[in-house]
Amino acid sequence: MSVRDLDYLFKPASIALIGASKRPGSVGAVLARNLFAGGFDGPIMPVNPHHTAIGGSLAWPDIASLPMTPDLAVVATPADAVPGVVADLRDKGCRAVCVITAGFGEGGDAEGEARRAALLEAAGPMRVLGPNVLGLMVPGMGLNASFAHRDPLPGDLAFIAQSGAMLTSVLDWATGRGIGFSHLVSLGDKIDVDFGDMLNYLATDPKVRAILLYIEAIGDAAKFMSAARAAARTKPVVAIKAGRVAEGAKAASSHTGALAGSDAVYDAAFRRAGMLRVYDMRELFDAVQTLSSELRRMGTLGAAEAMTGPGDRLAILSNGGGIGVLATDSLIEQGGQLAALSPATIERLNGCLPPTWSKANPVDIIGDAPGSRYSEALEALLEDDGADAVLVLNCPTAISDSMEAAEAVLKVAAGHKRPILTSWLGDGSAQPSRRRFVESRVPTYFTAEEAVRGFMHVVRYRRNQMNLMQVPAAKAEVAPDRDMVRGLIDRALAENRPWLSEVEAKQVLQAYGIPIARTEIARSPEQAEAAARGFSMGDLVAVKILSPDITHKSDVGGVVLNLTTPQQVREATAQMMERLSIEFPGARIDGVTVQQMVRRPKAHELIVGLNEDPQFGPVVLFGKGGKEVEIVGDTVTALPPLNDVLAQAVIEETAVYRLLKGYRDEPAVDFEAIRNALIQVSRIAADFAEIKELDINPLIADAQGVIALDARIRVAAATAAEADDPSARLAIRPYPRHLEGTVALQDGRQVAIRPIRPEDAGALQVLVARSDAQDIRFRFLHTMKDLPDRLAARLSQIDYAREMAFVAIDPDDDQAVIGVARLIADADGTQAEYSILLRKDHQGEGLGYAMMNRLIEFARARGIGLIYGDVLDENEPMLSMCADLGFKRAPHEDDASVQRVTLKLASDG
Known part of the structure; x- marks a missing residue:
């Protein structure tokens, strides 16, 4: 269902509270108190047959007697009554309901499951939050439909949790520190509204700057991944995942099955979506503080900045040597590195610090440091290009004023963009300084270790974001021998063999270009x-x-x-x-x-595997291989599909990577060959739903390439749906190869057309550079001299689950794109906006009509009910083509110079 009608949940004009009460301490009484005290600007209608008024407002005996249809109903009645109440609300015309009540099969009991089914049937088209929830809060509009113990402060962080206790814990912690929220939502049992819906909804809300998630289970993995990838491209998303036991490894029959446990798969999912994962409550609180401060700027650099520098180089400034050493230890343990100060910075520090200063990073400015010493040293560090951020530490002493030092830091911070973190140690003496930092949105932490962790949060987030922006190199692909592999699988299934023989398994690898012994x-x-x-x-x-x-x-x-x-x-x-x-x-x-x-004495033994996770579908495993693979445990899990950039990121997550890249007189391995093995295994996952497990162990690798010495493949019959579309079981929709084809021009010539790929970013930039300025303005509704790297990456790295772009290939140059036709669907998949750009020398040939027809055909197949576009009044060729294709036109409601063209498709009924 996605975002349909969610405004009735989070922006209601009227609210009914079913189960409102006056009994002190009851859920109904707390809900009524919070609703009436929150400052909601609209009617709140309590429903209780035993009271004439609640909270100073007239109460109504039942739903039928309500004077108006509520946008949102909050239900806190006994569980057995809930389905009937929800049915009455549906009949009244209510559009959204928040079910506070528990007892709907949370423990797996049959009675609760029956109530759950009855609730779903009763709700019909209504959106349902819950059941078994604390409620929801939107502080900016005074909406507190929860039984939380305190009102949240308004702000721009959204926190979504399955656990009501987790929500109140974060609320209590953040309020005491002056941190506010745009939304606080308890999802409970997620009978309807789930994490995917919330991510889709919050991603487009300009009042939400960052999204925090507390996850126990996600439900629909494909929906979650599509929504998470879209949201993380627009704002930071931080997740904490509870329940980190690898249940999937209990009965594993292969190395991959044993190692690719459920928590590793969640880790892979969060990385792939460009999110930041944290592991406990303290980390989550740190992340809340980090995202409510200015430190997050480090994670949202422009494309040019984000592609240069590792981002993990920290300069440490302290008035105590010991605390600087502790911060350094924590930094190295978490994978960061000390910034190497330039000779110019050292010389500058020599000029403003006592002769006894540390002469290196960490910069110990001695315990008697006044505010002026802090400011001069901090200025020098902030202007050193070798430092990505500066951590400023203060230990209380009897001969220096910690507040003076804090004010000096704040004054310097106001004039610089480079991120600053602070940690003022101590209790009573440090509290005023910490308050000043919070007020100024400079991140501050109780300990140096917590500060370093906050820094590394942003480093990891930034790395995940960089992987979203990096573009794989374009290269020719060799088509695998799928027919041969199909024959091997069918023969094994016909013989009732769950495992291919070693020779058959190696034949599968060879068919996909993986060298074998x-x-x-x-x-x-x-x-x-x-x-x-x-x-x-x-x-x-x-x-x-x-x-x-x-x-x-x-x-x-x-x-x-x-x-x-x-x-x-x-x-x-x-x-x-x-x-x-x-x-x-x-x-x-x-x-x-x-x-x-194979005799390669200096080769490394690796493992590449494939396993099927019950939640996310096929996952790929990579790491240190050999007989001791499960003991060493140096493996990383990834979600297919993979490309060069994603495969390299997987390799670099392992400890063995440090050996693979060479050391002393040992050369680096052939990384391209390893990447190819990972990519091809991910292609196998997309091509054959019958392949449930795959192990290549060992895959030996050295400077000459890779060779698979041993391989195992387990197969099982596919379902009818899997057989129809094997790639549908993947959590991330892979490149839709079946949509490749040709279109005919007016003169009969055929032009190749296919879905866009990440490798096409460069070709898009060339297309824009070679296009007429007016055509660019018609396409983007503004002028543009060239296509920036970041936008090129965004336009080529699409989510095929919610977007499609077809590229037409130059008949004289198969690396050049001569046209792009794009369709971006809304989160519900009911409407989609189109755009099209053709190179000037290929206009007037019928290519535009052919590509638009391909878009329309694709939209019908996807069940999209309406295609629309915004066309400038002066773009007569486009308006004429739309008229020929059956689009209707009308003036745009927000811009008199633009026409909105719409095409209602037959599938919309």
């Missing part, structure tokens, strides 16, 4: 000897048991290495098959595989 199947010792004779002289040979019932071969002695002669291969095969048939009498032993041993 030569491997032959032998059904007997004699066949193994013959296979070995086919290898090159001098090759070392490995023999591995071939059995669908023996999962980890090396654990049971099912692998023999370093065989040098065919006779050794025959003997090892005979001994292995005989021994394992005795030790595993129920196992089916099909023979062995004879494999060329």
